[in-house]
Amino acid sequence: MKTILKIEELAQFIFGIFLFSQLDFSWWVFPALLLVPDIGMLGYTINPRMGAVTYNLFHHKAIAILLIVVGILYFGEICTLIGVILFSHSAMDRIFGYGLKYPDSFKNTHLGSIGNN
Numbered sequence: 001m002k003t004i005l006k007i008e009e010l011a012q013f014i015f016g017i018f019l020f021s022q023l024d025f026s027w028w029v030f031p032a033l034l035l036v037p038d039i040g041m042l043g044y045t046i047n048p049r050m051g052a053v054t055y056n057l058f059h060h061k062a063i064a065i066l067l068i069v070v071g072i073l074y075f076g077e078i079c080t081l082i083g084v085i086l087f088s089h090s091a092m093d094r095i096f097g098y099g100l101k102y103p104d105s106f107k108n109t110h111l112g113s114i115g116n117n
Contacts, residue, residue, distance in 0.1 A: 009094040012061075016088030019068065023077050023084065030088075033081075037089040044106060052101040059090045059100060 020030050043054030057063065067083030093099075099110040107113050 006095050009091045012091035013088055013095065016084055016091060019084045020081075020088070023081055025077070025081060029081075030085075033085045034089055034092070037086055041106075048105055049103040051106060052103040055106075056100045058086065059093060059098075061087055061090050064090060 017030070037058040040055040040058030041051065044051030064083045064086035067086065068080055069083075071077065071080030071083055102110075
């Protein structure tokens with residue numbers, strides 16, 4: 001099952017690359033911004049609960065999709081770009097087993113415990 005989920009996430013990452021290709025940005029922008037959503041980990045400097053909240057805000061695909069749609073319909077390419085980067089980054093993280101966080105520990109995710117995959 002884990003292999004199937006990783007293939008699904010890989011397909012979503014590739015879809016994120018496709019979405020990016022539809023935007024009017026240079027290709028170097030995609031890899032340059034791809035790790036930016038990890039800024040959500042800064043909440044862990046406060047405590048695990050705040051870390052989980054901030055991390056999950058930057059790694060939730062529904063938020064990413066909402067930003068993509070709102071960008072396309074109303075706010076333009078920058079908003080769409082932010083959504084595409086969040087979506088792609090989240091898919092990439094999940095390929096490697098990094099899921100949404102529970103408030104008790106960084107290692108406790110919706111995909112299981114990090115390091116036990």
